[in-house]
Structures are given as C-alpha cells and as structure tokens.
Amino acid sequence: MAARLLAHEVADLCLGKPPLKSLSVSATVRYALTALKSTDDTHISVWSCNHNNHSISYQDCRCVGKICMVDIICYLCKDDHIMSPTTALDSPVSVLLSPDSNVVTHVDPASCLVEAIDMIINGAQNLVVPITRRTTINSKRKQTLPNESSIAPTAHTGGIEFCWLTQEDVIRFLLNSIALFSPTAAYSVNSLGIIDSDILTVNYHSPASTALDSITTALADQTSVAVVDDDGILIGEISPFTLSYCDETAAAAIATLSAGDLMAYIDCGGPPEDIIKLVETRLKQRDLKGMLESFSVYSSEINVNSKLCATLLSSSDDEMLNSPVSVKSGRFSRSSSYSARITRMAEAIVCYPGSSLVAVMIQAIAHRVSYVWVIEEDCSVVGIVRFSSMLEVFREHLESMMN
Known part of the structure; x- marks a missing residue:
C-alpha cells in the first residue's frame, strides 16, 4: 500500500x-x-x-x-x-x-x-x-x-x-489513504506542533479598513483574519474565501464599516438593509462619489435579492439542490446552486488543541477552507492550523516510508 x-x-x-x-x-x-x-x-x-x-x-x-x-x-x-x-x-x-x-x-x-x-x-x-x-x-x-x-x-x-x-486537492488525495499514516493521523494538532500562533486579528469594533493589510496577507497565505473582542475571544472572521463570493462593492463596505459590521455584510444571504444604508451614508459623508455610484446600483437590487434568498431558505433541501440560482449582485453574483453558497459564512471554523490531525483535515475539507482556527474552551484564540503545516507532517511520514 x-x-x-x-x-x-x-x-x-x-x-x-x-x-x-x-x-x-x-x-x-x-x-x-x-x-x-x-x-x-x-x-x-x-x-x-x-x-x-x-x-x-x-x-x-x-x-x-x-x-x-x-x-x-x-x-x-x-x-x-x-x-x-x-x-x-x-x-x-x-x-x-x-x-x-x-x-x-x-x-x-x-x-x-x-x-x-x-x-x-x-x-x-x-x-x-x-x-x-x-x-x-x-x-x-x-x-x-x-x-x-x-x-x-x-x-x-x-x-x-x-x-x-x-493544497486542498493534495490533502483530499492523502485523506483517501489516511490509514497508511497511522498512528500519526490520530495525534493531536498540539502534539504534532503544527499550531501557528502567529495569527492575523482585528478587534470587533475597529474600522474594517484597519484590517486591509491583514486581509491582503491572509489572501497571500491562504488563511484568514480573526475578529476578536477586547479579551481576545474569537467572535468570527473576515475570510478571503468568503470575500471572494462578493463583488467589487465590498470595497465600499471595508472603507466605511467596522470589522463586526463587515462580518454581517459578507455573511450568507447578503447584508442587512440597515448596514446597506449605513455604507451609503458614510460614502456620502466622505464624498466618495465614484464608489457611491457603484454601490447605489447594488443597494437598489438588494431588496429583490433578499426576497429571493428568504424564499430559498424556506424551501426544502431537495428543492435548493435542484434549483440553480443566479442573483445579480453581492455574494450571489455568480450562477450556481444556492445550497453551494450557504456552506460558508463569517462564522469561523474552529477546533481545539487536542483535536486529531485527521479530524481537522476532514473539518477543513468539509468547509472548503485551507485552515482551521484553534481555540480554548473559553473561545480564546490559540492559533491556526493550515494545510501546508499538515502536509509537512505527511511529508515526514512519507520520508520514513522511502527509507
């Protein structure tokens, strides 16, 4: 084998x-x-x-x-x-x-x-x-x-x-042969030493614009930005993966909202109407006419999109799986099934230091992310485990197979 x-x-x-x-x-x-x-x-x-x-x-x-x-x-x-x-x-x-x-x-x-x-x-x-x-x-x-x-x-x-x-393709491929990596795959991520404590964070109440550099870094590193409170408790995340399903008007949200409000803006189902109005108000206050013009077109469509999302959420799973949806703007700007779009939100995917490597692998793959946040029981952030760190563990195991 x-x-x-x-x-x-x-x-x-x-x-x-x-x-x-x-x-x-x-x-x-x-x-x-x-x-x-x-x-x-x-x-x-x-x-x-x-x-x-x-x-x-x-x-x-x-x-x-x-x-x-x-x-x-x-x-x-x-x-x-x-x-x-x-x-x-x-x-x-x-x-x-x-x-x-x-x-x-x-x-x-x-x-x-x-x-x-x-x-x-x-x-x-x-x-x-x-x-x-x-x-x-x-x-x-x-x-x-x-x-x-x-x-x-x-x-x-x-x-x-x-x-x-x-990286996900390789991790999926190795998961199919996970029995070959016993007992390593059953070890905790903490014991394997693959929890990276050097993480990107932003305070829940801070302007989202202060996290812009962190979002850029997270995109380059295939990680995410943790949104925490004053005590370091994980509230959620600003994930490049989630942002990738928005359109260019999300730039207006980053420029005007707090980190907490930005999480709501990019969450499943589209931003709440009050946050839409807040973005427009702040764009006007800052005299960002070019961005306001683009955003106004988006906000005019949000009511139609919200009604469609509400209808779909009330539908059965089978109906959603068989009903392709194409909404013109925001998070649903591309044509695909709605059920595929609701698998990821601003809620962070987490594990614990004692979680096994294989469990964290499955968790990341199930949520289509290349990382999992590691937290303590009180939800304080310990660090992050990335696919690249997992692959280092498997690489060492493969090395022993070749010797």
Whole structure:
C-alpha cells in the first residue's frame, strides 16, 4: 500500500480536473472583474503567452499568477483608488499579481507525489499541470485568449490545456489513504506542533479598513483574519474565501464599516438593509462619489435579492439542490446552486488543541477552507492550523516510508 501511494504521479491527481480559465497579462482590471463575475471559479489564471501567435511552443505558455475578487476589492480600497474606482479599473491586471513568483508553479505531470508536496511546503499554492487535450467539435475550432470585448474567460487554448492542483486537492488525495499514516493521523494538532500562533486579528469594533493589510496577507497565505473582542475571544472572521463570493462593492463596505459590521455584510444571504444604508451614508459623508455610484446600483437590487434568498431558505433541501440560482449582485453574483453558497459564512471554523490531525483535515475539507482556527474552551484564540503545516507532517511520514 505504501509503495502504491509513493508511486503516484501528479497526473493521477489531475484526473477529472477541468482546464484552466485564463486571462492575458495584458488584460485590464476591468476585464478581469467581468471575467470573474461570469464564472463559477473563484480564481482565474493569468498567462504571459500570446495565443494569437500560432508559432508558440509548450515552453512559451507560462502562468504568471492568479487573481480573485479579493484582489480587486483590496486594490479598490487603496487610498490612490478609492476616490476614483472607475479609473483604477483601467489599469493592467498585472497590478493585482503577487510579487511572489512561487505562488503558481509549473510542474511536469510525471513528477511524483512527494515532489508536489515539497513544492507546496516551499510556498506554491497552485501547481500548473499540462493535461491531455480532449477532442471535441469546439476544440477543433480556431481559438484564442479572450480579448477585451469578450464577456467570459475561455479555457487556455492554442493546442495546449492546463489544470491546476491546490493544497486542498493534495490533502483530499492523502485523506483517501489516511490509514497508511497511522498512528500519526490520530495525534493531536498540539502534539504534532503544527499550531501557528502567529495569527492575523482585528478587534470587533475597529474600522474594517484597519484590517486591509491583514486581509491582503491572509489572501497571500491562504488563511484568514480573526475578529476578536477586547479579551481576545474569537467572535468570527473576515475570510478571503468568503470575500471572494462578493463583488467589487465590498470595497465600499471595508472603507466605511467596522470589522463586526463587515462580518454581517459578507455573511450568507447578503447584508442587512440597515448596514446597506449605513455604507451609503458614510460614502456620502466622505464624498466618495465614484464608489457611491457603484454601490447605489447594488443597494437598489438588494431588496429583490433578499426576497429571493428568504424564499430559498424556506424551501426544502431537495428543492435548493435542484434549483440553480443566479442573483445579480453581492455574494450571489455568480450562477450556481444556492445550497453551494450557504456552506460558508463569517462564522469561523474552529477546533481545539487536542483535536486529531485527521479530524481537522476532514473539518477543513468539509468547509472548503485551507485552515482551521484553534481555540480554548473559553473561545480564546490559540492559533491556526493550515494545510501546508499538515502536509509537512505527511511529508515526514512519507520520508520514513522511502527509507
């Protein structure tokens, strides 16, 4: 069994993975925003290659980064852009890319599982893997990267397709063989020494804007920002994962609300009407006309969206599972089933120091996050456990298998 696990290649983890949606590095932030709104994917890959050039080779196709809605929200919150968000959207998408070139790493499909884990431990968040092109009627047509007139991003083309593997993909794969990691998987996260006490926090009553740098850091580290009270008790979180389902108007909320109110704003079902009005009032007080104009369009739709959400919440689970919903703005801005959207809220996912590694793995995967907060019985924050730390434990176990 151990030999079989070690024999797996990266390509084995790519089975069934869809081809990446891609953007050219020369696209604008505005186009990236439109592309993100038109897809169910939370992230879109950014590429340096130009597929209008039909002489490109495999080596010319390089993914230089990834972007999500949180990148745009944080970008619009900056002092240079908050006064004129419309102008800021005309900048090239490259301004959103992480300066860390290791975040997205190309990997050969024949690479072994251990090599992939090493890349993630060394900082890679997404492994870009070439996949076999499937022959379809559409794939035989001449295709190019999306241009500025396109509405939605298209799959990476030019005769080559790629998928990417995330930390979650690798953790899920290892979970299927968790018996091989006995008894290590049953040890507590505390005894394994994988609780990171260096966490990002913001006080519940503090302006949300004071957490902007922390949100940016959390996005880069694939963690979250803990919202705590004066005694260090965990109240909730401001998670980049949750923010990624908002639209660009969340920048107005960050600029005007407290951390506690921002949690309510990004929570399931959309922001309460009183918080919507509070954002509008404060935008007017600060004379943020450009942001106010965009936000006013959003607030005019919120009553319709709220009624739809209320109707869906009163429906049976079966009805929700079989009823695709497309709401125009806010957290439900992309077309997908409502039931898939209510699995994550501003409420933090937590465990205890004595929780087992396998239990924390399952908990994180179930909630589609790459971390779990660790708290004491009184709800004071101890630290955070991340997928990357879990993978370090499994890497050591795999090392012993190879020796």
